[in-house]
Amino acid sequence: MEVVLRATAMFAVVYLLVRVLGKRELGQMTPFEFIVMVVVGDLIQQGITQNDFSLTGATLAISTFAFWGVVLSWAAYLSPKAERLLEGEPRVLIQHGQLLEHSLRRDRLTRSEIESEMRLAGIASMGDVAWAVLEPNGKISFIKQEEGAQEPSRQQNDQAAG
Structure with missing residues (x-):
């Protein structure tokens, strides 16, 4: 039972940590951030199982993480308020x-990161973007x-000049 309680506590810590760290995709992580996440995974395992290297201990820990993942997923599915709290909301960037x-x-993104994503989407200029939304x-x-x-500021300038 101790493994289940430890896994529950670690699940909460990891979930909060991921929410605080922001909305970066795996592909957007720096190599250092990726290594940190791997190390965190190992530290979580050590914190949950301590010296219990049994198959039962590992199964209980994994099952507990899966259980809480499913519970939060259902909560987000059933309640719009829970969904906003658990998964976040889209944010307009452009x-x-x-x-x-x-x-x-707020999301610790740089202009160059946005421009890189624009190029990947086949967009050459920020002026070509009506909306960019961080999902x-x-x-x-x-x-x-x-x-x-045209963007509103250009339209207003054209009207004022004309």
Whole structure:
């Protein structure tokens, strides 16, 4: 029973740690961040099983993690409030071609990271982006400006000049 309690406590710690660390995808991690995550995994195992190297201890620990994963998944599925709390909400990073610095700061993203993701999506310029949204899973969704559409600040400048 001690293994189950330890696994429950470690699950809570890991879950909170992942939420605090932010919405980075595995592919966006630096090599150092990846190594840290592997080491954390080993430390978690040591903290849960201590000197219990039995098959039963390992099965209990893994089953406890799986159980809490399923419980949180069902909670998010059944309750929109729980979903927002557990999985987070999408955050707008670019709006009508303008980078929203406060959103970048909150998620510890840099302009170069956004530009890199834009290039991967086949977008050459920030002015071509109507919306860029950081999804709860860590991916960035881009919605291009419609052909012939300009960002609001350009439209206002054109109207004022004309």
